[in-house]
Amino acid sequence: MQPGEFHPKAMTPRKILLVEDEAPIRQMVAFNLGRAGFAVVEAEDCATARAMIADERPDLVLVDWMLPDSSGLELIRMLRRDEANRDLPIIMLTARAEEREKVIGLDGGADDYVTKPFSPRELISRINALLRRSASATDAPLEAGDLRLDPVSHRVTVGDREIGLGPTEYRLLKFLLENPERVYSRGQLLDRVWGQNVYVEERTVDVHVRRLRKALEESGADRFVQTVRGAGYRFSLH
Numbered sequence: 001m002q003p004g005e006f007h008p009k010a011m012t013p014r015k016i017l018l019v020e021d022e023a024p025i026r027q028m029v030a031f032n033l034g035r036a037g038f039a040v041v042e043a044e045d046c047a048t049a050r051a052m053i054a055d056e057r058p059d060l061v062l063v064d065w066m067l068p069d070s071s072g073l074e075l076i077r078m079l080r081r082d083e084a085n086r087d088l089p090i091i092m093l094t095a096r097a098e099e100r101e102k103v104i105g106l107d108g109g110a111d112d113y114v115t116k117p118f119s120p121r122e123l124i125s126r127i128n129a130l131l132r133r134s135a136s137a138t139d140a141p142l143e144a145g146d147l148r149l150d151p152v153s154h155r156v157t158v159g160d161r162e163i164g165l166g167p168t169e170y171r172l173l174k175f176l177l178e179n180p181e182r183v184y185s186r187g188q189l190l191d192r193v194w195g196q197n198v199y200v201e202e203r204t205v206d207v208h209v210r211r212l213r214k215a216l217e218e219s220g221a222d223r224f225v226q227t228v229r230g231a232g233y234r235f236s237l238h
């Protein structure tokens with residue numbers, strides 16, 4: 001993970017389904033995605049891809065245009081007609097650089113496309129950008145281990161246990177879950193959680209961190225909210 005990347009489910013690797021019939025390309029892409037921290041599942045044709053989407057619930061799908069059973073475009077159209085997959089992020093992999101083909105792909109329901117030959121780095125940055133866009137659009141829940149924050153219902157749970165939080169503790173936890181494994185000073189937390197135009201003393205942060213930990217204490221999740229001596233606070237599962 002790059003510092004500052006927004007990963008709503010940062011603690012769980014994002015799962016990517018790669019639909020590509022050419023084994024060398026599939027292996028190259030799968031290898032690079034794996035190295036970038038994604039979980040990868042693979043399909044060689046549309047029929048397998050549809051079964052895997054149902055079984056594996058990927059976070060994003062990469063679809064090659066030319067596939068042996070039907071076209072990648074057909075697969076995308078089929079997914080978009082299906083209620084459950086209407087918002088599934090999809091990137092087309094295409095050898096067709098022509099403008100007309102890109103338009104057809106995007107009109108067919110792809111969110112983005114990458115033209116072969118592409119660099120793994122370019123593909124990964126497209127994937128990250130699309131995941132970020134779709135996460136903010138759908139208000140996906142933030143998860144870390146058993147801890148889950150649902151921005152839609154404002155509900156925080158650890159396993160089956162619901163955690164009652166005040167509004168400031170909620171915002172603080174949300175910010176920390178969005179930015180795991182990074183240390184924030186009290187001043188930075190004030191800016192990001194309380195807002196830059198609000199005058200609050202830095203020790204206010206300590207008070208709310210203490211309240212947040214107390215609320216999480218019974219579930220054991222308080223240990224994720226860590227003090228980094230001389231620096232500030234950090235959310236970490238380690």
Ligand code: CA
Pocket residue numbers: 020021022064065066067
């Ligand atoms: Ca192909």
